[in-house]
Amino acid sequence: MRHALTALATLATLPAAAQELIVYTYDSFTSEWGPGPVIEAAFEAECGCELTFVGTGDGAAMVARLQLEGAGTDADVVLGLDTNLTHAAAETGLFAPAPTDMPAPDLPVVWEDPTFVPFDWSYFAFIYDTTVLAEPPTSFESLAESDVSIVIQDPRSSTPGLGLLMWVDALYGEEAGAIWGELADNIVTVTPGWSEAYGLFLEGEADMVLSYTTSPAYHLIAEEDGTKAAAPFEAGHYMQVEVAGQLASTDQPELAEAFLRFIATPPFQSALPTTQWMYPAFPTPLPEGYETLHVPETALLLPAEEAAARRDAALALWREALSR
Amino acid sequence: MAGGAEPVIGAVGLVLGLLVLAVCAAPIAALMQAATPGTWAGADTAILRFTLMQAVLSALLSVALAVPLARALALRRFPGRGALLTLLGAPFLLPALVAVLGLLAIWGRGGVISDGLALVGRGPLDIYGLGGILLAHVFFNLPLVTRLLLQGWAAIPAEQLRLAAGLGFRPADQFRHVEWPMLREVVPGAALLVFLLCTTSFAIALTLGGGPGSTTVEVAIYQAIRFEFDLGRAGLLALVQTGLCLCLAGLLMLAGRPVTAQGGLLPEAGGVERHGWRRGADSALLLGAVALLGLPLLAIVLRGLPGLAELDGSVLRAVGRSLAVALSSAAICVLWALGIAAGLVRLAERLPRLARAAEGAMLITLAVSPFVLAAGLFLLLRGRVDPFAIALPMVVLVNALMSLPFALRALVPALALARRTDGRLADALGLRGWTRWRVALLPRLRGPLGFSAGLAAALSMGDLGVIALFGSTSTSTLPLVVYQLMGAYRMEAAAGAALLLLALSLALFAAFDLWGRRA
Numbered sequence: 001m002r003h004a005l006t007a008l009a010t011l012a013t014l015p016a017a018a019q020e021l022i023v024y025t026y027d028s029f030t031s032e033w034g035p036g037p038v039i040e041a042a043f044e045a046e047c048g049c050e051l052t053f054v055g056t057g058d059g060a061a062m063v064a065r066l067q068l069e070g071a072g073t074d075a076d077v078v079l080g081l082d083t084n085l086t087h088a089a090a091e092t093g094l095f096a097p098a099p100t101d102m103p104a105p106d107l108p109v110v111w112e113d114p115t116f117v118p119f120d121w122s123y124f125a126f127i128y129d130t131t132v133l134a135e136p137p138t139s140f141e142s143l144a145e146s147d148v149s150i151v152i153q154d155p156r157s158s159t160p161g162l163g164l165l166m167w168v169d170a171l172y173g174e175e176a177g178a179i180w181g182e183l184a185d186n187i188v189t190v191t192p193g194w195s196e197a198y199g200l201f202l203e204g205e206a207d208m209v210l211s212y213t214t215s216p217a218y219h220l221i222a223e224e225d226g227t228k229a230a231a232p233f234e235a236g237h238y239m240q241v242e243v244a245g246q247l248a249s250t251d252q253p254e255l256a257e258a259f260l261r262f263i264a265t266p267p268f269q270s271a272l273p274t275t276q277w278m279y280p281a282f283p284t285p286l287p288e289g290y291e292t293l294h295v296p297e298t299a300l301l302l303p304a305e306e307a308a309a310r311r312d313a314a315l316a317l318w319r320e321a322l323s324r
Numbered sequence: 325m326a327g328g329a330e331p332v333i334g335a336v337g338l339v340l341g342l343l344v345l346a347v348c349a350a351p352i353a354a355l356m357q358a359a360t361p362g363t364w365a366g367a368d369t370a371i372l373r374f375t376l377m378q379a380v381l382s383a384l385l386s387v388a389l390a391v392p393l394a395r396a397l398a399l400r401r402f403p404g405r406g407a408l409l410t411l412l413g414a415p416f417l418l419p420a421l422v423a424v425l426g427l428l429a430i431w432g433r434g435g436v437i438s439d440g441l442a443l444v445g446r447g448p449l450d451i452y453g454l455g456g457i458l459l460a461h462v463f464f465n466l467p468l469v470t471r472l473l474l475q476g477w478a479a480i481p482a483e484q485l486r487l488a489a490g491l492g493f494r495p496a497d498q499f500r501h502v503e504w505p506m507l508r509e510v511v512p513g514a515a516l517l518v519f520l521l522c523t524t525s526f527a528i529a530l531t532l533g534g535g536p537g538s539t540t541v542e543v544a545i546y547q548a549i550r551f552e553f554d555l556g557r558a559g560l561l562a563l564v565q566t567g568l569c570l571c572l573a574g575l576l577m578l579a580g581r582p583v584t585a586q587g588g589l590l591p592e593a594g595g596v597e598r599h600g601w602r603r604g605a606d607s608a609l610l611l612g613a614v615a616l617l618g619l620p621l622l623a624i625v626l627r628g629l630p631g632l633a634e635l636d637g638s639v640l641r642a643v644g645r646s647l648a649v650a651l652s653s654a655a656i657c658v659l660w661a662l663g664i665a666a667g668l669v670r671l672a673e674r675l676p677r678l679a680r681a682a683e684g685a686m687l688i689t690l691a692v693s694p695f696v697l698a699a700g701l702f703l704l705l706r707g708r709v710d711p712f713a714i715a716l717p718m719v720v721l722v723n724a725l726m727s728l729p730f731a732l733r734a735l736v737p738a739l740a741l742a743r744r745t746d747g748r749l750a751d752a753l754g755l756r757g758w759t760r761w762r763v764a765l766l767p768r769l770r771g772p773l774g775f776s777a778g779l780a781a782a783l784s785m786g787d788l789g790v791i792a793l794f795g796s797t798s799t800s801t802l803p804l805v806v807y808q809l810m811g812a813y814r815m816e817a818a819a820g821a822a823l824l825l826l827a828l829s830l831a832l833f834a835a836f837d838l839w840g841r842r843a
Contacts, residue, residue: 027804028811032638055800060550067553068702074710088553149433154530156547184535188433189452192530195810199425200531202815204434218813277813319367323537 019049021255024062025079027055035271042267049255058193059159059242063089066247070094076250077259079119083241083301084162086116087308096248099257103264105281107241108299116243119263120278122212123237123296124163125230126150133207136231140168144182151188151197151206155315158193159240164210166307167238169314170300176314180321187322213237213294218277221289229294236298242278337667340660341682347725348688351700352566355559358703362557364564368544372564375540378454378529379522382461383515389462390469390514391507393613396606397470398477408614409474409841412467413833414826415617417782419803420460420527421810422624422822427460427532429623436619456532461525465518467617472517472733475772476510477503479741495602512576513733520569520690520729541565545693555699562696569691570684577684578677624819624826631820639805639821643828646785646802649720650832654781657724661731661776668732669740686732689725697722719801723784731776735769742768774840778833785829802828 030036030053040051056062059081066073071094081089089095098117105111105118126143128136137143143150153161168176188206191197201209208231219225244263246256262268269280273287280286302310397405415423430436431451438448451459480502488498526542533539541561548558664686672679701718742765750764786803800808802825809818 027800028808031800031805031808031812032636033809033812033814057550064550064553064699065702068699069706072707154536154543156543156551157530187535188450189456189531189534190536192527195807196421196424196527196531198813199421199810199815199818200428200432203425203428203432205428205432215813222813275812319536322535323539 019252019255020052021047021049021076021252021259022052022054022074023077023079023259024054024056024066024075026058026062029053029080029276030055033275035268035275038271038275039268042271043259043262046262046267047255047258051259059085060157063092066094067092071249073247073249075247076252076256077244077246079244081116081243081245082159082163083239083243083304084159084166084307084311086113086243086245087304089245090115090304094247094249095245096250096253096256098246099260102261103282105264106283107239107281109239109241109301111241113243113304116245117260117263118241118243118281119268120272120276120281121239121241122214122278123230123239123299124160124167124210125213125215125233125237125294125296126208127201127211127215127228127230128208130227130229136208136229138232138234140171140179140183140233140235143186144179146186148186148208149188149206150183150186150208150210151200152190152210153194153197154190154192155318158191160194160197160210160212161190162311163238163240165314165318166302166310167300169310170238170302171235177317177321180318181324184322184324190322212240212278213296214273214277214279214290217273217289217293220292221274221287226292232294232296236300237296238300240278241281241301333663333666334670335667337664337670340663341667341686344660344664344686344689344725344728347701347721348566348692348697350704351697352559352562352692354700354703355555355696356563359554359556359559362548362554362560364560368541368561371539371541371544372568374538375523375525375542375565376568378457378461378525378538378540379519381454382458382465382522383519385458386462386465386469386518387511387515389466389613390473391511392609393466394470394473394477395503396609398474400606400610402610406841408610409471410830410834410837411614411617411621412471413778413782413837414467414621414830415463416465416468416779417786417829417833418464418624418826419786419806419822421531422786422806422825423463423620424460424528424531425627425819425822426620426624427463429627430619431456431459436623452532452534453538454533456534457525457529457538460528460532461518461522463617463620464528465521466613468730469514469518470613471775472514473507473510475734475738475775476506478771479737480506509737516573516576516687517690517729517733520573520687523565523569523691524693542693542695545695549695549699555703558696558699562693565693566688566691570688573684573687573691574681577680621826625823627819628823628826629820631816631818632823633820634814634817635820635824639802639824642800642802642805643824645716645800646825647828647832649716649723649801650781650785650829653720653723653727653784654777654836656720657727657731657780658773658777660724661728661735662773664728665732665735665739668736669743672736672740673743683732683736687729689728694722694726697725720784724780727776727780727783730779731772734772734776738769738772739765771840774836774838778836778840781836782829782833785832786825 028034036053040053043051056065062078062080063085066075066078095115097114102117107118107121111118133148137146137148152164155161155165168179172179191200197209198211200206213230216228216230219228244260246260250256264282266284269282269284272278272280273290428435431449432438433448433450441447441449484502488502493501524542525540526546529538529540530543545558545561548554548561668679668683671682705714746764746768750760755763802821806818806821806825809821
């Protein structure tokens with residue numbers, strides 16, 4: 001009898017004894033087809049804790065939700081912001097500095113952000129079907145002069161859309177409005193998010209879609225379809241770097257730090273290329289097929305603070321030019 | 325009279341109605357209070373103008389097509405009519421993204437029509453812009469308006485039609501004397517519903533609008549909340565949008581004639597003989613409607629079939645969750661609407677104009693942006709309850725609210741009619757309480773009840789708005805799974821999940837609707 005009681009008491013205290021780390025991320029990261037499940041199992045085996053991913057819309061929705069919740073948030077770590085959002089996120093004062101002993105990431109640009117740890121990245125690019133388009137444009141100018149049709153995402157509601165906005169801004173600055181004006185007749189439509197745009201492209205609604213240089217890897221590896229390629233732009237490609245950060249209000253600071261360090265390790269990084277279809281941010285062998293991808297010679301990325309400062313003016317130019 | 329319970333029912337209706345207003349107004353107030361109120365920019369006026377313009381055009385177009393279509397469906401009897409009536413529920417309950425892909429399979433640059441044009445050397449069809457927005461809104465709302473108008477035709481007592489035939493009325497006379505008065509009562513309300521639905525258009529306006537020139541207020545609200553975290557601005561935009569919609573709704577409700585329910589036997593299912601060109605025109609119209617609504621649905625089915633095999637356990641769990649959400653919000657919506665309708669009908673017997681204004685006020689649930697509703701409720705409940713725990717109940721509540729105006733639209737006239745006819749009979753016989761409901765009122769309400777429950781269930785099945793902010797992995801519903809699959813490049817599986825969603829929503833709608841129509 002006493003043994004049974006002891007056993008019951010042990011059972012009752014077990015769940016409370018296991019520490020829980022709550023990580024906010026976007027939906028597709030945690031879905032069955034994303035890297036979430038593999039990473040969760042690997043980290044739980046290492047830390048002896050419970051890792052809970054909470055999927056909340058996309059990156060922008062995550063920042064909005066954090067601001068709604070304030071310091072009372074249950075989240076310990078946030079995973080899936082990109083460099084266009086990090087400045088706004090850091091400004092909320094809700095984030096704690098990253099561990100100082102992180103290894104150096106493997107990125108085409110220098111990484112000096114004291115708060116956020118990168119976990120994956122890729123270059124924005126226009127994806128086309130090689131059986132439909134023989135000679136893709138090699139610059140925004142030649143795209144604007146051609147009658148190649150494109151689908152893009154709205155920078156007000158999607159991170160790739162915002163990436164394209166900053167890409168054009170980084171290349172053309174004050175002249176961006178003129179470029180957008182010339183691109184207007186190439187743009188079939190502007191969608192709220194990446195999924196809609198990519199779906200429209202695959203349905204044949206446009207010749208090219210704004211996506212990533214790593215997108216063709218999905219078709220090649222998962223579908224054994226080698227007909228999708230990224231159009232190489234000579235002036236360079238803007239990058240998207242996805243990052244994670246630890247919240248200052250966390251009740252599990254050690255676990256949160258351990259998770260950020262775990263990001264740099266092979267169990268985490270090796271899950272990314274065939275689930276996120278992005279490059280891992282720390283040195284990791286890439287699966288077969290990635291060697292076929294186009295690697296731009298010039299990587300463009302505005303520092304987070306500058307990107308945030310330039311955003312509103314760039315958005316106004318974009319709206320002005322495309323509303324006509 | 326069945327006196328005793330009347331004031332109680334009136335009071336319950338009043339409380340339920342005020343609760344609707346509170347749940348909608350509180351989030352806007354919460355947003356405006358949370359931050360410094362935003363300022364109105366010149367560009368906002370242009371956005372507001374575009375929003376109202378596309379909504380008005382969508383409403384006019386939907387009604388203009390729905391009147392002849394509903395008439396043909398009401399007057400004619402043909403094999404497959406029942407199936408067609410059920411099919412009319414389908415477009416309305418599709419998630420916007422799925423419907424858009426279905427529409428583009430027919431109308432898009434890579435669609436069937438463009439392929440046909442290419443054969444004769446013509447360029448692809450380009451529907452992006454106002455045309456595309458209107459096409460999608462008509463695709464969504466034409467069936468809804470048709471169903472609402474059909475209820476109007478069903479409410480015309482069969483003996484009136486027979487009398488008209490006996491008196492040798494020509495079809496034009498019959499239209500003027502019998503059908504036109506009914507349309508004058510039903511059309512403004514139905515048009516108003518479409519107008520309000522289209523003012524909060526988000527994904528359709530963005531995807532098919534072609535560019536930022538087609539920005540709706542809803543897009544600006546989304547941007548303010550998610551992108552700039554400017555809650556004060558979101559609150560201001562929502563206030564202007566909701567206020568303007570409510571003013572328009574109030575005017576239209578007051579200008580329209582109060583519903584004068586007519587007595588008669590239960591309308592019976594019997595067609596009217598139609599001859600010559602009228603018969604041909606009816607048939608052409610029906611075929612056209614089947615093509616307009618059916619072909620995009622067929623495209624969704626064909627695209628989805630190969631993907632069905634790829635669906636796994638997580639999709640099934642989402643199905644279970646979606647069904648639970650759908651059934652709960654249908655139950656809440658119908659009970660809520662029944663309470664309000666009972667109160668409104670009693671009010672209408674004494675103060676018809678006030679009752680119409682009150683019914684107009686209930687339309688607020690369609691004019692309020694779901695994003696504002698979600699963010700505002702989140703703010704109000706912050707720190708009091710666990711947001712994860714309330715995610716699904718919140719989705720249930722918001723969806724029940726969004727379906728409320730449709731349920732009221734269907735229930736109020738039917739309840740008024742029932743009270744004037746069989747209700748009086750029941751009073752004369754001394755029937756009271758539940759027996760009075762069961763024997764006298766319910767048989768007349770069965771149709772509208774089934775329709776409302778089906779619509780509410782199917783609508784919440786396809787909802788995506790609220791879950792996006794409140795959701796977490798353990799709450800992902802079927803529409804969210806469609807998005808997640810697309811986000812993971814798995815377009816084929818996503819098409820399969822979309823087909824599953826379409827089939828389940830339609831089955832839910834059909835089950836309730838058939839229960840209601842099996843009078």
